Amino acid sequence: MTKALDIGCGPKPKNPFNATEVYGIDVRDDIDRGIFRADLVVDPIPFPDNSFNFVTAHDFLEHIPRLIYCPQRRNAFVEVMNEVWRVLEPDGLFMSFTPAYPNPAAFRDPTHVNIITDETFPAYFDNVNRWASVYGFKGAFQIISQEWRGPHLMTIMRKVAAPNTPQTEAIPDVSMHTPPAHAAATATAPAASNDKPKAGSVEEWNYKLYHDEGSHALDAETRRMHESWFSEDTADFWRHERMMEPLFHCLSHTHNDKWLTVGDGHYGLDAIRMMRRGYKSVLPTNISGTFLAEAKERGLIPAYSEENAEKLSFADNEFDFVLCKEAYHHFPRPAIALYEMLRVARKGVVLIEPQDKYADPPVIPGEDQPSYEAVGNFVYALSRREINKVCWGLDLPAVAYKNICDVYLPGVEYVQAKDGEPLFERLKAETADAELKAKQLLIKPNVLLTVIFKEKPDQATIDRFTQGVEGWTFRQFEGNPHLKRTRTW
Structure with missing residues (x-):
């Protein structure tokens, strides 16, 4: 006997695998037809673990929001995949x-x-990449x-054991909580485990980094990539240094100023790089504190805030x-985030983000097209024109811009940035060509x-942008003529 479940089934569950027992989930129940009521945006699937040979979703997943607040922040699509x-x-x-x-x-x-692409399942929910583990995905397919x-993408995937998870183990609940205030941003040490490696060893740190309660289990290849981020001699580090x-x-004159990094969820790497450059007070933040907590435990950052x-x-x-840096374009409502950053900053806000190729000269010919990442978010690229309008609307005194060309080649995380290294030489050549x-x-x-800039910069600051590093455009605004009496600058 085989059992199938069709989620979002409508009036009649579909049975493409010809199971002997068929059940359905929909927002309206019909017990006679084996349909049970559940709103999978917010509700779990009302069946025990390991209940079905087959689960199907026909014209359904596109209706599941990726992100909701009810009232806490939840990754609804990821939770549905957990439930499946x-x-x-x-x-x-699962089909x-x-x-x-x-x-x-x-x-x-x-x-x-919820716009699905042909990379959504292979990149985020498979047993090789599992990128959705960063967002709380506990399983693997x-x-x-x-x-x-036709217009439909049909994907068939098999349930397999998640890395370091027994196949019969139920998925733990995804913890949804309100981010705490920065004053309470301390990490509690996870409970001890009987099978942890030797204390003080590299293996112990790797275990803590990826397997303690609250951390996301990462497969070996993802773990290797994460570890590469801490190396300052790689070709990938060279890329990020070019941006910074x-x-x-x-x-450089702001070393003693108080800095905040936003969307710095990869262990606070932006803050770490700044502190190693002599910036004395940098607080990293992210909506999830999982990897920031690990960085604090390791002693890489003194504090953090969710x-x-x-x-x-x-x-x-x-x-x-x-x-x-490279976070704004992921935000669902980036304009709100920008105004928040401007609110908490006294002197200014720094953005390092993808450039909108359809705005500002040279304009790409043709009708503008949206860009999406495999996880489904729209890539909200920036333009000078857009930032100018923010400055004019808030009557801000000045802005500075610089464009650079960034090139990524697979594998740059694992090779050294040294002369003669073939991949690094290719990276430098393609970057120079661009x-x-x-x-x-x-x-x-x-x-x-x-x-x-929120405060009018002094002449020495202006000189750094106009006479220092090549390629900066520094623009001062005369200001709204009707607001001169209330202007602070």
Whole structure:
């Protein structure tokens, strides 16, 4: 006997695997037809663990929001995938059949709030990458097949044991909580375990980093990549230094200022790099504190705070500067986050983000197109024009911009940034080629460095931007003529 569950089944559960018993989940129940009521946006699947040989979702997952507040922040789509994995028996099959990007059918329906791509399941929920583990995914699937059926993408995947998780173990509840105020941002040591490696060893740290309560279990390859981020001699570190170096030079006089980093969830790496450059007070924040807590335990950062960028817990002007590097474009409502950063900053906000290729010269010809990451978020790229409007609207005194070209090559995390290293030499050559083409206006730089000033900068600061590192554009605004009486600068 085999059992199947069709989630979001409507009036009649579908049975593509020809199971002998078929059940359904929908927002309206019909016991006679084996349909049970549950709103899977907020409710669990009302069946025990390991109940089904098959779970199917026809034209359903696109209706599950990726992020909700009810009232706490929840990753609803990830939770549904957790539930599917939980109720499947070991080696059970899950079939997703959904309109997907880039087909217009994925976008037409106004209730489609979860845009699936052909990379969503292989990259985020499979047993190799499991990138969704960062967002609370506890299971793992082996991708069996994936094919297009008209506008629909049909993906069949098999439940497999999650890394370091017994296959019969139930998925623990995903903890949803309100981010605490920064004053209470301390990490409690996880409970001891009988099977931990030898105290003080590298193996013990790796165990703590990925397996203690509150940490996400990472597969070996993801663990290797995470560990590479702490090395300062890699080609990947060289890439990130290229983005930060112009700011380090022009804002070198701010070493004694109070800094906040936003969206710094990768162990507070932005804050770590700043502190190693002599910045004395840098507080890293992120909406999830999992890896920040690990960095604090390791002694890499003295403190951290779990913060929703749209509602920072800090007082007005509590920090001198705020830095947001490669996080703004992930935010669902980045404009709100920017105004929050400007609220808590006294002197200015620094952004290092993807450049909008359809705004600012040289403009890419043709109709603008959206860009999405495999996890489903829209990539909210920045433009100078957009930042100028923020400055004009808030009557701010000045802004500085610099474009750079960033090139990523697979494997740069694992090779040294030294002459003669083939991958590093290729990275340098392709980066130099891109910078040359950008100067010739043949391509558009893909990264925009921005400093928004809340206080009028002094002449020495202006000179650093206009006479120091090549490529900066410094723009001072005359200000709203109707607000001169109330202007602080």
